[in-house]
Amino acid sequence: MRINDLCKSYQVAGRRLDVLKNLRMEADNSGITVVLGRSGCGKTTLLRLIAGLEQADSGQIIWEKGTGGVRVPSGERLGGEGGQAAAVRLGVIFQEPRLMPWLTTADNILFGVDKKEARREERLARLLKLTGLEGFEKAYPGQLSGGMQQRTALARALACDPDYLLMDEPFAALDYFTRRQMQKELVQVWRKEKKGVLFVTHSIEEALAIGTKIIILDGGGCRKEYDLADHAYPRDLLDPDLVYIKKDIIEQIEEREETRL
Amino acid sequence: MNRVGKTAAGIGVLLAVWQLAVMSGIWSTYVLPPPSKVANSFLVMAGNGTLWKHILVSMRRVLTGFGIAFSLALVCGIVASGLPKLEEYYGGFLEFMRHVPPISLIALLILWFGIGETSKIIIIVLASFFPMYLNIRKGFASADRKLLEVGEVFGLSRWQKFCRIIVPCAVPDVLVGMRIGLGYSWRAIIGAEMIAAASGLGYLILDAQQMSRSDRVIVGIITIGMVGILCDRIFQILIQRCRSYENK
Numbered sequence: 424m425r426i427n428d429l430c431k432s433y434q435v436a437g438r439r440l441d442v443l444k445n446l447r448m449e450a451d452n453s454g455i456t457v458v459l460g461r462s463g464c465g466k467t468t469l470l471r472l473i474a475g476l477e478q479a480d481s482g483q484i485i486w487e488k489g490t491g492g493v494r495v496p497s498g499e500r501l502g503g504e505g506g507q508a509a510a511v512r513l514g515v516i517f518q519e520p521r522l523m524p525w526l527t528t529a530d531n532i533l534f535g536v537d538k539k540e541a542r543r544e545e546r547l548a549r550l551l552k553l554t555g556l557e558g559f560e561k562a563y564p565g566q567l568s569g570g571m572q573q574r575t576a577l578a579r580a581l582a583c584d585p586d587y588l589l590m591d592e593p594f595a596a597l598d599y600f601t602r603r604q605m606q607k608e609l610v611q612v613w614r615k616e617k618k619g620v621l622f623v624t625h626s627i628e629e630a631l632a633i634g635t636k637i638i639i640l641d642g643g644g645c646r647k648e649y650d651l652a653d654h655a656y657p658r659d660l661l662d663p664d665l666v667y668i669k670k671d672i673i674e675q676i677e678e679r680e681e682t683r684l
Numbered sequence: 685m686n687r688v689g690k691t692a693a694g695i696g697v698l699l700a701v702w703q704l705a706v707m708s709g710i711w712s713t714y715v716l717p718p719p720s721k722v723a724n725s726f727l728v729m730a731g732n733g734t735l736w737k738h739i740l741v742s743m744r745r746v747l748t749g750f751g752i753a754f755s756l757a758l759v760c761g762i763v764a765s766g767l768p769k770l771e772e773y774y775g776g777f778l779e780f781m782r783h784v785p786p787i788s789l790i791a792l793l794i795l796w797f798g799i800g801e802t803s804k805i806i807i808i809v810l811a812s813f814f815p816m817y818l819n820i821r822k823g824f825a826s827a828d829r830k831l832l833e834v835g836e837v838f839g840l841s842r843w844q845k846f847c848r849i850i851v852p853c854a855v856p857d858v859l860v861g862m863r864i865g866l867g868y869s870w871r872a873i874i875g876a877e878m879i880a881a882a883s884g885l886g887y888l889i890l891d892a893q894q895m896s897r898s899d900r901v902i903v904g905i906i907t908i909g910m911v912g913i914l915c916d917r918i919f920q921i922l923i924q925r926c927r928s929y930e931n932k
Contacts, residue, residue: 474837475836475837476833476836476837513837514837515834515837517830517833517834519830521830521831521833521834523831523834523849523852524929525852525855525929534834534838534848535837535838535839563929564929565929583838
């Protein structure tokens with residue numbers, strides 16, 4: 424996926440606020456691309472634009488799938504009607520699980536799957552196993568822990584067999600240990616499912632633990648990129664290489680803050 | 685002591701005070717009949733079937749009026765939340781009607797619709813429409829935006845989003861509105877049966893008043909209260925079933 428000169432601004436209290444300014448970036452269709460930045464840097468906006476929940480002022484989001492390139496001009500909905508748009512299927516996982524409280528885990532997971540589709544049960548069983556939710560298919564979201572709810576949301580996104588997963592700080596509300604566990608699980612799921620993942624976070628540790636590529640988003644544009652594809656999982660965050668990258672990331676973000684002051 | 689025991693104790697105290705007041709002899713038994721006389725009238729009327737006949741007649745009126753009011757409230761409420769521009773046309777009129785007591789319309793209703801069932805049912809419709817309309821509108825308007833975005837991400841159409849997200853989100857509020865509306869329907873029965881009724885619990889009370897039978901008046905009041913509580917309990921159980929996912 425490539426993004427060309429993406430711009431988005433909002434009107435806040437009568438003033439124009441540029442959130443994304445000519446953003447250019449590239450994300451691997453089979454890796455975990457982490458977009459890292461402080462709060463308010465436009466991470467979530469970027470994800471919402473890609474998901475088609477909001478429309479960009481200008482710029483392009485271009486998907487290259489398989490051999491033929493698919494162009495989806497900004498402003499056009501993804502995953503909606505039309506042969507072209509259906510070319511790339513997206514699964515979105517939000518910061519909150521956003522499960523339907525009146526549906527059981529099983530019905531929540533199958534929320535986006537057509538009722539007439541064959542092999543629904545088979546798919547459900549596979550996803551329950553993949554996300555470790557076996558035995559909870561009849562539970563309601565209110566009965567599940569935060570981590571289990573987020574796993575249900577992950578299973579729901581995977582149920583539609585998307586080409587690409589968009590994740591907006593999905594583990595931010597979880598405690599440290601659950602978070603670590605979920606990061607490990609995500610890496611496992613990613614290895615099994617071979618989906619491209621775009622993961623937005625403000626946590627440097629999280630980015631280093633799961634990313635094959637880290638993009639620093641700052642001031643509405645892409646500030647720096649790091650390639651971590653060579654680092655095997657599970658990663659030791661005290662590995663000298665990763666410590667070095669972490670220091671560099673902190674410097675990048677703080678330096679920017681100093682020039683601003 | 686459990687809830688039922690406490691309720692029974694409260695009623696027991698009330699009956700004792702009532703009996704003491706009668707025994708003090710300050711009021712004549714015509715003004716304040718003793719509990720035993722009321723109980724006796726109750727048993728006689730229940731025994732010869734007149735009480736049941738009145739209950740059934742009133743129940744039919746209440747349920748008809750309530751059903752019509754609910755259908756109207758559902759349509760108006762859904763339109764108000766889904767097409768707010770259209771609501772602007774009728775919202776003001778509804779707001780006006782909300783403040784007009786239905787009983788004040790009795791004279792006009794008799795002129796326009798006669799003294800048959802229509803006028804009586806309209807009174808009940810007017811009494812129960814507004815609590816339902818307001819709750820239904822709130823329910824349909826308050827669908828969680830975040831859940832609607834989930835629907836969007838899965839590419840649901842407007843109609844699919846309505847059926848699969850907005851309606852389930854609205855159900856609890858709709859049920860609460862129905863429960864309040866049913867209570868209001870029962871409260872309106874006296875007003876409705878003031879219009880030349882020949883049967884029904886409201887008629888029973890008004891007729892007993894004419895005959896100076898205060899014991900029968902009290903029987904009528906107690907019956908309305910009990911039937912109302914019964915309807916409400918049934919509804920409460922229904923609501924709990926529909927929202928069971930919250931309590932688990």
